[in-house]
Amino acid sequence: RSSDLWYAKLETTRGELKAPTGADFFFTLGGGSIEHTQPIESSPHRSGRHHNNIIKKKKEASWSLSTYFNIDDTLVAAAAAEVDPAVRLLWKSMLGAEDVSSGAKYTAAIPNFTFSIFECSDKWARQARGSFVQGANMSFPGDGEATCEWSGGCKDALYVGIGKSVTDNDGANTVTLQAGEGALFEKAIGALVMLIEANGTTRSADTPDGTPRKIVSVLGDVVTLDGAVLADADGSGLNAPLYLVYYEPVTPVAIDNPQTGLVGSFAITGFGTLCARSVGINLTNDHELVNYCYGSDSLKAPFYVTGNRMTAEVTFESNMDENLLAIFNSVQNFDGQEMALELGDNTKRYLKVDLPNVKFSIPSIAIPDTGSVPVTFTGNAYQTAFDAADEISVHLDRKSVV
Numbered sequence: 001r002s003s004d005l006w007y008a009k010l011e012t013t014r015g016e017l018k019a020p021t022g023a024d025f026f027f028t029l030g031g032g033s034i035e036h037t038q039p040i041e042s043s044p045h046r047s048g049r050h051h052n053n054i055i056k057k058k059k060e061a062s063w064s065l066s067t068y069f070n071i072d073d074t075l076v077a078a079a080a081a082e083v084d085p086a087v088r089l090l091w092k093s094m095l096g097a098e099d100v101s102s103g104a105k106y107t108a109a110i111p112n113f114t115f116s117i118f119e120c121s122d123k124w125a126r127q128a129r130g131s132f133v134q135g136a137n138m139s140f141p142g143d144g145e146a147t148c149e150w151s152g153g154c155k156d157a158l159y160v161g162i163g164k165s166v167t168d169n170d171g172a173n174t175v176t177l178q179a180g181e182g183a184l185f186e187k188a189i190g191a192l193v194m195l196i197e198a199n200g201t202t203r204s205a206d207t208p209d210g211t212p213r214k215i216v217s218v219l220g221d222v223v224t225l226d227g228a229v230l231a232d233a234d235g236s237g238l239n240a241p242l243y244l245v246y247y248e249p250v251t252p253v254a255i256d257n258p259q260t261g262l263v264g265s266f267a268i269t270g271f272g273t274l275c276a277r278s279v280g281i282n283l284t285n286d287h288e289l290v291n292y293c294y295g296s297d298s299l300k301a302p303f304y305v306t307g308n309r310m311t312a313e314v315t316f317e318s319n320m321d322e323n324l325l326a327i328f329n330s331v332q333n334f335d336g337q338e339m340a341l342e343l344g345d346n347t348k349r350y351l352k353v354d355l356p357n358v359k360f361s362i363p364s365i366a367i368p369d370t371g372s373v374p375v376t377f378t379g380n381a382y383q384t385a386f387d388a389a390d391e392i393s394v395h396l397d398r399k400s401v402v
Helices: 085-095 322-332
Strands: 005-010 033-037 040-042 054-056 060-068 096-099 105-108 115-120 125-141 147-153 156-160 162-165 174-176 192-196 213-219 222-225 242-246 264-268 276-284 311-319 337-343 350-360 374-381 393-397
Touching (some): 005 085, 033 115, 033 125, 033 156, 060 125, 060 156, 085 096, 085 105, 085 125, 162 174, 311 350, 322 337
Antiparallel strands (some): 005 115, 033 060, 040 054, 060 147, 105 393, 125 147, 125 156, 125 276, 162 242, 174 222, 192 213, 192 242, 213 222, 264 337, 311 374, 337 350, 350 374, 350 393
């Protein structure tokens, strides 16, 4: 299919894939991807005029995807259900702290978990384990849709295909595939799979929805799975053939109510009405990757260290007028600006971003030949006091309730 389906699930043990359910699905925009490479170079051994061998480097794995801000704005009571569980994971991994007492709210703290990402296509899938968020770039343009670009790292990514079996696999933990199809699973040790009957939709009783099997080993075209001995895996009987398939939940469920920016507001405390041509908030964790451990060919648990500052870079563009001139003069004094952005109808559930202390660099102003005079301010969000950790908060709010 042209659009892959994405799922994210909190891992119980860092770096071990956790099976998602249908509720762990979330909508994404085009361009999302999981990247997994392992660079090589020619061996420096002296071998005359000819390259003789290779030297393998550490594996490198990352992921990126874009989303709209999907919000269930029909909810009245404060809860966390106004945002998808998978997206809650992304926010918590980005900022670190979650409070759901008055609607999901995220503030700066130290993230301390990993999650699994599943990208499911039509004939193959990628399963990334030990995943975490490195950055979230929120964009609120005045002439387009509000989006968030997410990016992060992971331990590695496993590629899983679909193989056919015409063998009776009952009574053991092995599935014998047709000749050559073991190669579709050879590099997927640890991946989650399911067994599908000949009609292409019915799941084997050995792998019901929510209970996949893990690949333990692959020898030729024989794939060994974990768990109990197989009892509904006969690929030679009336239901032949049997298919070994990457795991995917039966029914994806997610909020499909994007808040695109036609309703919302942007304000800087102490100044008049402001027309923001665009607002951007680029969050960066800059985690230190644990890719330096001897004897490991990829990231090693805990996979990342929160050894660097979390940075929130803020930009906004507006036309020069008397209100903006007052802001410009305040910026020249390097005063901290208290900013608030709302996305959606604030009589319903909506997204609110609070930035209580943004310090901007003094911008340059170019005068065009005709039209308005746009000015772009760029700066960073700061906490209001030592250890306050309040430089940014992202809240799914409702003014009539909270």
